[in-house]
Amino acid sequence: MDVLWGERPTPRRGPRPAFDTERIARAGIEIADREGLSAVTMQRVAESLGVTKMALYRYVPGKAELVALMVDIGLGRPPAVDATSWRAALTAWARELFLRFYAHPWSLEATRGARLIGPNELTWMEIAVAALADSGLDGAETLDTVVVLTGHVRSLGEQTRAYDTVSAEDPLTSGFQAILTGREDRFPAVTAAFASAAASGKTNQALDFGVDRILDGVETLIASRR
Incomplete structure (x- = not known):
């Protein structure tokens, strides 16, 4: 302390x-x-x-x-979030937090388990909680939203860094393609999904996809209170 x-x-x-x-x-x-x-x-x-x-x-x-x-x-200290809504603010917040973890992958390991946090880290939480201040969520729901978002960011940070060792251009796709080659008949659903993703150009969007789906749920909850 x-x-x-x-x-x-x-x-x-x-x-x-x-x-x-x-x-x-x-x-x-x-x-x-x-x-x-x-x-x-x-x-x-x-x-x-x-x-x-x-x-x-x-x-x-x-x-x-x-x-x-x-x-x-x-x-470090989080950047100022200039957003017109709580959703835009949390989206920007999650993306920036991902970049900080990605820049220092060891910090993912260092932040596991019970521990004291410092002023910069608490400021990250303050900004996320403040974004939901007028949303209609209670304190527990607000904190849980921040926890779920942080968990998604951390998970993608760990996975992305792990796959970086496979390929710098498209680590997730190239790693799985190497495994699937010659085994397409055994894993037809996975093979088809990767082929579809490659054709649409929508690979490696799990961070934004997850953030959007989490916030969709939060938005539905907020709307139900009205």
């Missing part, structure tokens, strides 16, 4: 601190972006900054706190 939300006290004696928590976290982000979260250690971060590991403990107590900082700084 102190590392994410508070000001760590500056040592009164000795030389002026050469680092701050953001600089240390960004050094960890660079390592995680290249090599994954497992490669991030206090020792590696210290080496990248040209200091001893013990020097970092003046700012960050350990790896758990370091990763928490990395997540909050990596996601």
Whole structure:
């Protein structure tokens, strides 16, 4: 809590601190972006900054706190949403959140399970909840909407990154086509679906499709209250 939300006290004696928590976290982000979260250690971060590991403990107590900082700084503050409706606002919000997770795939792993969140991450939630403030949904329904959208974004982030190793141009389609080749008779429905999607040019639209269907349901619920 102190590392994410508070000001760590500056040592009164000795030389002026050469680092701050953001600089240390960004050094960890660079390592995680290249090599994954497992490669991030206090020792590696210290080496990248040209200091001893013990020097970092003046700012960050350990790896758990370091990763928490990395997540909050990596996601960053959300962009201002200039939208005419709650639906347009949440659509833009979901797309931007996907891009942040995609840019830092390790953050998907780092944000699983119970944990404290930082000011940037809470600001993402604030913007999404505020978009629904006048929708007629109660607090629980509003929070659940944000949870469902976030789950969809995270799921697509993980899948997209996984398939990136297959092909940079059309990872999902090319990966399945390689598997289906020579097995079309065994999986005719899947083969036909991929052929239809390729012909229509509507491949790799799962993010927007899912967001639209989630918000269709929310819109129906809101309309029913009227």
